[in-house]
Amino acid sequence: xxxxxxxxxxxxxxxxxxxxxxxxxxxxxxxxxxxxxxxxxxxxxxxxxxxxxxxxxxxxxxxxxxxxxxxxxxxxxxxxxxxxxxxxxxxxxxxxxxxxxxxxxxxxxxxxxxxxxxxxxxxxxxxxxxxxxxxxxxxxxxxxxxxxxxxxxxxxxxxxxxxxxxxxxxxxxxxxxxxxxxxxxxxxxxxxxxxxxxxxxxxxxxxxxxxxxxxxxxxxxxxxxxxxxxxxxxxxxxxxxxxxxxxxxxxxxxxxxxxxxxxxxxxxxxxxxxxxxxxxxxxxxxxxxxxxxxxxxxxxxxxxxxxxxxxxxxxxxxxxxxxxxxxxxxxxxxxxxxxxxxxxxxxxxxxxxxxxxxxxxxxxxxxxxxxxxxxxxxxxxxxxxxxxxxxxxxxxxxxxxxxxxxxxxxxxxxxxxxxxxxxxxxxxxxxxxxxxxxxxxxxxxxxxx
Amino acid sequence: xxxxxxxxxxxxxxxxxxxxxxxxxxxxxxxxxxxxxxxxxxxxxxxxxxxxxxxxxxxxxxxxxxxxxxxxxxxxxxxxxxxxxxxxxxxxxxxxxxxxxxxxxxxxxxxxxxxxxxxxxxxxxxxxxxxxxxxxxxxxxxxxxxxxxxxxxxxxxxxxxxxxxxxxxxxxxxxxxxxxxxxxxxxxxxxxxxxxxxxxxxxxxxxxxxxxxxxxxxxxxxxxxxxxxxxxxxxxxxxxxxxxxxxxxxxxxxxxxxxxxxxxxxxxxxxxxxxxxxxxxxxxxxxxx
Numbered sequence: 033x034x035x036x037x038x039x040x041x042x043x044x045x046x047x048x049x050x051x052x053x054x055x056x057x058x059x060x061x062x063x064x065x066x067x068x069x070x071x072x073x074x075x076x077x078x079x080x081x082x083x084x085x086x087x088x089x090x091x092x093x094x095x096x097x098x099x100x101x102x103x104x105x106x107x108x109x110x111x112x113x114x115x116x117x118x119x120x121x122x123x124x125x126x127x128x129x130x131x132x133x134x135x136x137x138x139x140x141x142x143x144x145x146x147x148x149x150x151x152x153x154x155x156x157x158x159x160x161x162x163x164x165x166x167x168x169x170x171x172x173x174x175x176x177x178x179x180x181x182x183x184x185x186x187x188x189x190x191x192x193x194x195x196x197x198x199x200x201x202x203x204x205x206x207x208x209x210x211x212x213x214x215x216x217x218x219x220x221x222x223x224x225x226x227x228x229x230x231x232x233x234x235x236x237x238x239x240x241x242x243x244x245x246x247x248x249x250x251x252x253x254x255x256x257x258x259x260x261x262x263x264x265x266x267x268x269x270x271x272x273x274x275x276x277x278x279x280x281x282x283x284x285x286x287x288x289x290x291x292x293x294x295x296x297x298x299x300x301x302x303x304x305x306x307x308x309x310x311x312x313x314x315x316x317x318x319x320x321x322x323x324x325x326x327x328x329x330x331x332x333x334x335x336x337x338x339x340x341x342x343x344x345x346x347x348x349x350x351x352x353x354x355x356x357x358x359x360x361x362x363x364x365x366x367x368x369x370x371x372x373x374x375x376x377x378x379x380x381x382x383x384x385x386x387x388x389x390x391x392x393x394x395x396x397x398x399x400x401x402x403x404x405x406x407x408x409x410x411x412x413x414x415x416x417x418x419x420x421x422x423x424x425x426x427x428x429x430x431x432x433x434x435x436x437x438x439x440x441x442x443x444x445x446x447x448x449x450x451x452x453x454x455x456x457x458x459x460x461x462x463x464x465x466x467x468x469x470x471x472x473x474x475x476x477x478x479x480x481x
Numbered sequence: 482x483x484x485x486x487x488x489x490x491x492x493x494x495x496x497x498x499x500x501x502x503x504x505x506x507x508x509x510x511x512x513x514x515x516x517x518x519x520x521x522x523x524x525x526x527x528x529x530x531x532x533x534x535x536x537x538x539x540x541x542x543x544x545x546x547x548x549x550x551x552x553x554x555x556x557x558x559x560x561x562x563x564x565x566x567x568x569x570x571x572x573x574x575x576x577x578x579x580x581x582x583x584x585x586x587x588x589x590x591x592x593x594x595x596x597x598x599x600x601x602x603x604x605x606x607x608x609x610x611x612x613x614x615x616x617x618x619x620x621x622x623x624x625x626x627x628x629x630x631x632x633x634x635x636x637x638x639x640x641x642x643x644x645x646x647x648x649x650x651x652x653x654x655x656x657x658x659x660x661x662x663x664x665x666x667x668x669x670x671x672x673x674x675x676x677x678x679x680x681x682x683x684x685x686x687x688x689x690x691x692x693x694x695x696x697x698x699x700x701x702x703x704x705x706x707x708x709x710x711x712x713x714x715x716x717x718x719x720x721x722x723x724x725x726x727x728x729x730x731x732x733x734x735x736x737x738x739x740x741x742x743x744x745x746x747x748x749x750x751x752x753x754x755x756x757x758x759x760x761x762x763x764x765x766x767x768x769x770x
Binding site: 112122124147203293319424425428438455464466 | 504509519521522523526535539540541603604605607624626627629630659687714715716718719720721722735736737738739742753
């Protein structure tokens, strides 16, 4: 049997002083550290984008570590909840300080609900303007979002397949008639001419991006279609769906288009199994490398009469500051920090893609295809924004995507698609009377330029 | 309180009832409240029955209801197949234990996992059509998930495959618990297998069959989200061919920023599910009588 060691019971003055000094030192050290921590604000940042731009997380981690003015805790969000999670947190009074924001309505609704702070009141105006946030980030005379990285939206065509079909790979079709002729030539050469994958719906959205705009004169016209000032039942506003049905009826769409998702559909074009498909610029560096530069980029051939027809589309991802942030000035400093030249270079290094800010030194772009798309899309004077960013979510889910899918898979006509779109637009107005007024004001601003 | 007090049992369950009331009851109250409001964010103005009116007058909602009802066609097929398999297993065919495990396997796999695998298999250029073509069965080569006419039937096939497993296990458990003397007597009287099954076994399984039917109805009404989400490209597609009520609720809440509408449909779905549970109890009580 063992006995426990006796604890010292003597507590003399010497021990008391030693203990007191120790506690004092501990308190002083802790106090100083705590004070230092208290002086460094803690910010939360909710973000998204790693799936469309691999390397973004590595870049962000690096940027956060290099930013000395705040302790930033990033949280990568799931695609399905990027908006709803932020809006719910904002409504509950505990939003993140910094929030990833998609373009247009995807953040404008949060502006209208009072969940976002105007960046034009917080950031250096020059830095904010140089971030190329685009027109859909403005409302009520203020800018609510900073541009982070651009998404040029070209149509890919496979140059090897064009060669095989006897087409000029350096002069892709520019008009609808030329497109139909090119598709015919590809089909005759045993190549599936046009399409991709529409199973997850995004192809239908992208088609609208390029095709609906062809009969619009201003970006604001798109909003007018939803608020009822213009009507999808008018032939010019559903001509794009008529054209899609034309491609279907001519047998030019790839046969597995309905069961493939967007990116596997693009892979078909990259792998030499499909002539022409809709794509996104962030894919281009990898796709150009994979094909030895045999992927060409073009705009959707023109059929429409609108002022926006045939113009390159560039979407823009961005960041904003929550109205509920306790340190909006520090958050704004972080956004400015992301636009510093060394951070822009770090972005390029980590992602292999181009940041939005004008301060980026684009002479580092070595790949000819990427340089070409950056010149003809990213820096084009006549570029337009992605008009599907103006669509209310209800229209997007219940009309934009179903119409495209139904035309391709269920024999829907362009006119029927126009009827469905008009009905869903009316339903959206019935379901959201409080938003219609905001949309009207937005349309007026956008139409005014 | 005396040990034989009639209130004592209620006292024992009171904490759990309190907890459940707090967790579910409060949510339910808020759900009903939301259904009468135009919610933006986490609250909004009172609008009476407008959400219900909007939903009940929207063709997409009725299309979703129709698809849920179409899914109900799976129930009789599930019952027949599950019953047949359970009876075969009950006869202790060689290797019946392994067969039982294999049959139950789909049920323990998460729905998204099997749905993703099935989606790959049923793509137009996928393995299923490749095999069918190789067997010269080209008339069966369909766009299983890409055709608006076929996609919901593909979902039904997947549901049938997975949910039947539960029926097999339920039925087999009931069969194992039956009094063997009755079956033995029938056997001695010269009753063949199908006669024993039809006249002796199945009548004694009425309760569990009814239970399985009601459980399946509730599942097909309110627990098929994962199936249609994966097979329908996350949107109930192609078009709206696989849109069901749950996905309608999800879209209203998450994608179209209409929590009030989502709440109104949820309340209606809850009431219909309650009706089915009530029907179950009524049927069982009648059986007991």
